[in-house]
Amino acid sequence: MTELLLHPGAVMLIAALLIPMAPAALRAILLVGAPAIALALVWQLPDTLATAPSFLGMTLEPIRADALSRLFGTVFALMGIAGGLYALRQTNRTELSAAYAYMAFAFGVIFAGDLITVLIFWELMALGSATVIFASGTEAARRAGLRYLAVHLFGGVLLMAGVAGEVASSGQVTFASMLPDSVPRALILAGFLINTGAPPFSSWVPDSYPEASTTGMVFLSAFTTKTAVYVLARGFPGAEILIVLGLIMIFYGIFYGLAESQPRRMLGYSIVNQVGFMLVGIGIGTELAVSGAVAHAFAHIIYKALLIMAVGSVLSATGRQTFSELGGIGRQMPFTALCCIIGGLAISAFPFTSGFVAKALVSEAAYQEGLDWLWLLLALGTAGVFLDVGIKLQYFVFFGPDRGLRPAEAPLHERGAMGFFALLCIGIGLMPGTFYALLPVTPEYSPYTTDHVLLQFELLFFAGLAFFVWLRFAGWPLGRNLTLDVDWLWRRPLRDGPLRTLEGLAGARERIADQLLLTKDRIIVWAQRVDGPVRAIAGSHPTGRMVFFTIAILAAILIQELFFT
């Protein structure tokens, strides 16, 4: 059991406990050092525990390390290092501590070999991440955090019901590949899907993440949705429903992202869009497709964190967070702009970036399976992403007319974190062989063929042309607004509905009470009328009349005694 101390999550949890009480210098060391140690441990961890612990008669497997979990562990640790460096000056200890605990639990999920361990860390992750949102301290964050928690605890309940059903029906707790062919397994899938931002619960991503602080959103963007991708890749490869859901997410993310007025919320939609590509890969289910999905997850964590850091640095430097208030600050923040553009190119699968070598695998898998329609939709989605994060975000933040903003360039540690991830985006793009070798199954695929590079440029440049032609002739209105989503249901009718129902019930109770009182009064009046002091039964009568009745009764008794006995 001492091997548990070698668990990368254990190091992160120790850091989370020490961060609140550590002085500033030690805190800085913890922020970057703990994930660096975790990175080493990801590769040192034994494949499984020598003696398996048991719980309620079930044999658990709290550590299962293989190529897939080590791949996710590696990128999680890299994310921790860059995120910690970016957050070096963050003084909110609650947020940092919660973020490190959240990372520890994410490690817990990806190294879990059984469903019970997955479930426990899954629920803990929801609490950790919600605390990161709450820690930003604003009223909007408090409310968004509660909505976030409600959605995720609902997902947790589905997962718990599914795991309980699965264990009861099969007697197995091992977390292995399955298909959603029974009610418990469908529930497990649904629980996992809620964390990916799949419809109808996509809105939690753009709703809650942007309410966290600039540093908090960096941590949040990486772990919840990607542990969900991990468990789907492990548990449900080839589940065809994932293709449909993934496609919806791809286009939902693009359309809502293009309609969005705030860069940070737009990046939230973009997370949903990117996870959609991964779900499609897992849904196709071939070795190449699943490898593509996890490669995409690896690359995405890096470039999405890079984009969120850059936009966060812009927010910190300018205090402005809508497109209509930004623009033209590329000259003042050249390093941030460069990093953001590299992130934007990577997410758009631009050749020589990580996105290009990772995203190509899923498209290629669709092509190899003869799914031309799916290949076409993925290509359309790729072009849409370029328009969205590749151009719109960059153009309206860093280019366009000068608004007189004169922000200072991001601080050194933020530039360091961004530079690190920007280099990784390009490094992975230039060395696909090394990157592919990390994957559970190394794909027999070379992304750099003349026609592939050429056609990718063609796809992206013509999509870009559409944007600028539109901008030239139709213009792009910028305002400050939100776009209604499915969450309208529980933020309006389902929130207000019960309130109104309760109010209605309270009113009804009063009306019923009034009615009862009124009825009581009416009964009294009626009884008095029938039986009051002046009426026949209860009224007073002269003594003579009473004597007459008494004699009549006595006479009747006498007659009965004399003649009828």
Next chain:
Amino acid sequence: MTPPSETRRFEPTRIQLIVTGVVLAALIIADFSVTHGHTGLAGQPGIHALIGLGAGFASIVVAKLVKALLKRPDTYYD
């Protein structure tokens, strides 16, 4: 303070137009002259330009529709 609301436009310079035209034309010419590794839909010359342009305009149009139907003030839920 109400943030400014405006329609952002783009006025390309002559140089930008020429460079864009040359690059796009070169890509199309190259597309029709290289051997394609893929067959079927993915191997059609020029299909990537069409997909890019189509996806570009379609995404913008749908996003405008989404905005027209579902746009609400920032304070809608407050």
